[in-house]
Amino acid sequence: EDIEEHIIKTIGKIDVQIEGTLKKGSRYILKRILEISIETYTLRRALGGSYIPTPKKLANTKSTINPDNQGLINPETNRPSERCLQSALGAYFAHQDGHTDHLEQIFRAKKYKPYLDIVKLDGIPMPTPICSCIFDKIEKMNPDISISVWGWNEELATPKAVIANKYGQKNHFLWIKNHSKLIYGDTAHKEKKYLCNGCFQSWTSEKTLERHLEWCPGLHENAPQRVAMSVKGVNDFERFKNYGRMINAPCVIIADFEADNKKCDEAYGGSMQKLAEQKANSFCYLVHWIDTGDVWVPFLYRGENATQEFVQRIDQELVKINGVLAIKHERIETEEDKKRFAEAISCWICKGKFDIDTNEIE
DNA sequence: CCAAAGCTCCTTTGAGGCGC
DNA sequence: GCGCCTCAAAGGAGCTTTGG
Numbered sequence: 001e002d003i004e005e006h007i008i009k010t011i012g013k014i015d016v017q018i019e020g021t022l023k024k025g026s027r028y029i030l031k032r033i034l035e036i037s038i039e040t041y042t043l044r045r046a047l048g049g050s051y052i053p054t055p056k057k058l059a060n061t062k063s064t065i066n067p068d069n070q071g072l073i074n075p076e077t078n079r080p081s082e083r084c085l086q087s088a089l090g091a092y093f094a095h096q097d098g099h100t101d102h103l104e105q106i107f108r109a110k111k112y113k114p115y116l117d118i119v120k121l122d123g124i125p126m127p128t129p130i131c132s133c134i135f136d137k138i139e140k141m142n143p144d145i146s147i148s149v150w151g152w153n154e155e156l157a158t159p160k161a162v163i164a165n166k167y168g169q170k171n172h173f174l175w176i177k178n179h180s181k182l183i184y185g186d187t188a189h190k191e192k193k194y195l196c197n198g199c200f201q202s203w204t205s206e207k208t209l210e211r212h213l214e215w216c217p218g219l220h221e222n223a224p225q226r227v228a229m230s231v232k233g234v235n236d237f238e239r240f241k242n243y244g245r246m247i248n249a250p251c252v253i254i255a256d257f258e259a260d261n262k263k264c265d266e267a268y269g270g271s272m273q274k275l276a277e278q279k280a281n282s283f284c285y286l287v288h289w290i291d292t293g294d295v296w297v298p299f300l301y302r303g304e305n306a307t308q309e310f311v312q313r314i315d316q317e318l319v320k321i322n323g324v325l326a327i328k329h330e331r332i333e334t335e336e337d338k339k340r341f342a343e344a345i346s347c348w349i350c351k352g353k354f355d356i357d358t359n360e361i362e
Numbered sequence: 363c364c365a366a367a368g369c370t371c372c373t374t375t376g377a378g379g380c381g382c
Numbered sequence: 383g384c385g386c387c388t389c390a391a392a393g394g395a396g397c398t399t400t401g402g
Contacts, residue, residue: 060365062401181400184367189392192368204391 052172055154063181065091065103066174082126083107088175090116092145095177103177130162130171148197150176157185161200248290250325253317255285257306280306287317296320 022028054066067087091103094115106112120141124134135147149162151171159182176182179195183202186193193202194209198216203209259278283306287296296317301309346353 059402062366178367181367187392188394190368190394191370191392208390 054174055152057154057157058152061181061184063176063178064174065095065177066172067091067104067106069107085124085126085128085173086116086119086121088173089119089142089145089147091175091177093118103175127171128173148200149173150182150200159183250291251287251289251321253285253287253314255283255310255314257283257310280310282306283310285310285314285317287321 018030022030052066054064058064065088067084067090069083069087087106090106090112094103094106094112097115099112099115102109103112106116121128121138122141124138128134130149135149139146150159151162152159180192183193183195186202189204191204193204194206195202196209196212196216198213201212203212257280259280262277262279264277282300282302284298284300286298289295299313301313303309344354
């Protein structure tokens with residue numbers, strides 16, 4: 001169905017292009033279309049594979065169930081079974097039903113067979129690609145569950161939510177029985193952590209998680225944003241106060257740095273440790289004159305001591321800018337202006353009334 | 363028995379609000 | 383801008399619980 005939709009869209013695009021071309025040139029006539037070719041490519045996505053033992057550090061957390069399908073042969077393909085996703089979901093359903101023992105034996109224990117059958121995976125490719133459209137389909141077929149996919153980095157012993165598709169990688173699915181245990185190592189703080197299922201951040205208490213949930217935008221595509229409206233009589237009135245920003249700036253300097261991320265490991269003060277340092281390696285700036293729109297040619301520097309170089313260059317620019325600003329212009333002041341100044345009773349910037357008697361000013 | 367999670371309790375750190 | 387306050391995050395000691 002995706003292919004059909006794509007073809008219909010493509011035909012529409014071709015029509016528009018043909019029409020556009022015919023309108024542009026004066027006497028074009030379309031006689032016939034000689035050829036339309038469709039190129040297809042095999043999409044290589046992360047795939048769920050056959051049995052892989054749980055990595056040691058992950059196994060130590062005792063937070064996952066890794067169903068054992070070792071030696072199982074799929075009668076349809078005559079190759080090792082690739083049904084790890086089915087068994088991971090089956091283990092969840094069995095656990096929901098109160099079964100806690102030997103869930104990893106779901107393929108072999110007879111009493112667990114029904115739970116494998118609960119899992120609806122019709123039309124889902126095995127091994128299963130990690131792809132939002134496929135997992136959307138699985139969730140539609142199994143309306144009682146929603147699935148989040150996590151990746152495990154054995155070297156760092158850290159879990160990470162999988163959001164983007166991973167291409168051409170063979171994966172193995174297991175069921176995360178206990179999220180809390182999995183995220184315990186997020187910090188060195190030795191208390192239970194509370195996971196947000198929407199964005200996979202961990203929180204220090206139930207209270208802070210609940211507060212976060214009111215605002216969590218989630219990580220999925222088209223994640224909703226919470227909008228806080230002002231309350232009548234409380235915060236529904238705002239007044240502009242930043243009068244300094246109203247003063248005309250004759251010119252602005254627009255500058256940008258690029259930096260290398262230099263790894264380090266040194267004491268920073270207290271119990272903090274500095275792990276990385278941003279070291280500027282280049283910068284570029286230009287001077288933009290507001291009134292005339294003039295731009296002084298962008299200056300680009302790449303090399304040693306970029307920050308010091310920047311300060312020196314800006315000092316020189318300021319000298320040049322002050323040179324321009326030092327040119328005095330004659331003030332144009334009409335009789336009307338003088339009259340308005342004399343009669344003014346409020347500040348022209350903030351509109352506030354003068355609290356001085358204007359008659360006293362001579 | 364083991365390793366990791368997690369509890370109680372205490373501490374430091376940094377962000378941010380408030381009043382002056 | 384400063385001092386003071388509150389709050390949450392996070393570090394950590396010393397212990398128990400948990401699940402294999």
